[in-house]
Amino acid sequence: MPYQRTIKHEINFSGIGLHIGKRVNLTLKPAPPNTGIIFRRIDLPHSQPTRAILANITDGTLATTIGNNGTGVNTIEHLLAALTGLGIDNIIVELDAPEIPILDGSAVQFVNFLRAARVKYQTVLKRFVVIKKPIVVSCDDKYIEAFPSDRFIIEYTIEFDHPIIGMQSLKWEFSYKSFIKDICSARTFCLREDVEKLRANGFAQGGSLENAVVVDKNGILNKEGLRFPDEFVRHKILDLIGDLSLLGHPIVGYIKAYKSGHKLNHQFLRTLLNQFEKWELSEIVHSNKQWKFQKAFQSPFLSLPYDQ
Ligand SMILES: [Zn+2]
Structure with a gap:
C-alpha cells in the first residue's frame, strides 16, 4: 500500500x-x-x-x-x-x-x-493525480502532452542548435530505485556565453564548474566530463519531476515533453488543474497486479493542513 x-x-x-x-x-x-x-x-x-x-x-x-x-x-x-x-x-x-x-x-x-x-x-x-484523458499544452514548437497510464513515465526530447548538446531523447519510467541510479545525479547545464550574460546581469554569482556542466562549441569545460552520455536530457527530466510535484501529489500518467522549460512546465500544470474532467485524485491500491483506484473526497488545493 x-x-x-x-x-x-x-x-x-x-x-x-x-x-x-x-x-x-x-x-x-x-x-x-x-x-x-x-x-x-x-x-x-x-x-x-x-x-x-x-x-x-x-x-x-x-x-x-x-x-x-x-x-x-x-x-x-x-x-x-x-x-x-x-x-x-x-x-x-x-x-x-x-x-x-x-x-x-x-x-x-x-x-x-x-x-x-x-x-x-x-x-x-498517498493520493495521486491520475490522468484520465489526454492533456496538451504548447508554445511555439515546444509542447507537453499527458496520457493515461497506470505508471509514471516521462518521455523527454531536447533539441539545441549546439554541436555538443544537439538532440537527446529519453523515455524513463519512475521508480525510486531508477530515480536514484539514473536521474538524481544529472547536473544542470548552460552555455559558456549564457553564464557570462547572467553574471553581467547579477545572476549566477555562485555559479562554477563545481555546480553546472558548462559547454562551449568545442566541448565540455568540466574536466571530469559528463556523468551520463545523455546527462542533459536526464537533467531536464529531473527538472520536470520537480515541477510536476507542484500538483501537491505524485502524478500517474505518461508525460511527453519536447523542448520544455520551467515556464511551460508551470503552464502545463495550470492547464491540467483547470481541466477537471481529465484527471482525478485517487488513492491507488496495488493488489493482484492490478491497479485499483479509490476516489478520494478531499481536494489537495482547498486546504493547507499545516500546524505551526
Ligand atoms: Zn535544473
Missing part, C-alpha cells in the same frame, strides 16, 4: 545559492500526514510558511520560485525532485536566505541528506 512518507529525523546542511552567491543554511524537519512540502524563511521573522503548490509559484524564468518577492524561495526544483524521487510527501524546509543551495547542480546530495535523515512511513495513504 502506498502510504505517505516523511523523514525520521531533522537534518541540517548548507551550500551556496547559485544566483546570490552566498552560503544558505537549511533544516529539513519531519511533518504530519497531508502537510505537503512547506518552505519557511527563518531569516524573515514575519514571513508566512509557503506550501510548494502551483498557486504559490511566482516565477519560472531561470528556475522555479515560490512565494512573494522579498520573502520567496528560488531554485526549489531540484530539492522537490529529490523529495518526489524518494516518495516523501510531508516535510518542512527552513532556510535563512531566498534561495535553495545549488550544491553540485543535481539532486544527488539532497537525496543523500534525505536518506541520512531516514524515510519514515506514515499511516495515511
Whole structure:
C-alpha cells in the first residue's frame, strides 16, 4: 500500500545559492500526514510558511520560485525532485536566505541528506493525480502532452542548435530505485556565453564548474566530463519531476515533453488543474497486479493542513 512518507529525523546542511552567491543554511524537519512540502524563511521573522503548490509559484524564468518577492524561495526544483524521487510527501524546509543551495547542480546530495535523515512511513495513504484523458499544452514548437497510464513515465526530447548538446531523447519510467541510479545525479547545464550574460546581469554569482556542466562549441569545460552520455536530457527530466510535484501529489500518467522549460512546465500544470474532467485524485491500491483506484473526497488545493 502506498502510504505517505516523511523523514525520521531533522537534518541540517548548507551550500551556496547559485544566483546570490552566498552560503544558505537549511533544516529539513519531519511533518504530519497531508502537510505537503512547506518552505519557511527563518531569516524573515514575519514571513508566512509557503506550501510548494502551483498557486504559490511566482516565477519560472531561470528556475522555479515560490512565494512573494522579498520573502520567496528560488531554485526549489531540484530539492522537490529529490523529495518526489524518494516518495516523501510531508516535510518542512527552513532556510535563512531566498534561495535553495545549488550544491553540485543535481539532486544527488539532497537525496543523500534525505536518506541520512531516514524515510519514515506514515499511516495515511498517498493520493495521486491520475490522468484520465489526454492533456496538451504548447508554445511555439515546444509542447507537453499527458496520457493515461497506470505508471509514471516521462518521455523527454531536447533539441539545441549546439554541436555538443544537439538532440537527446529519453523515455524513463519512475521508480525510486531508477530515480536514484539514473536521474538524481544529472547536473544542470548552460552555455559558456549564457553564464557570462547572467553574471553581467547579477545572476549566477555562485555559479562554477563545481555546480553546472558548462559547454562551449568545442566541448565540455568540466574536466571530469559528463556523468551520463545523455546527462542533459536526464537533467531536464529531473527538472520536470520537480515541477510536476507542484500538483501537491505524485502524478500517474505518461508525460511527453519536447523542448520544455520551467515556464511551460508551470503552464502545463495550470492547464491540467483547470481541466477537471481529465484527471482525478485517487488513492491507488496495488493488489493482484492490478491497479485499483479509490476516489478520494478531499481536494489537495482547498486546504493547507499545516500546524505551526
Ligand atoms: Zn535544473
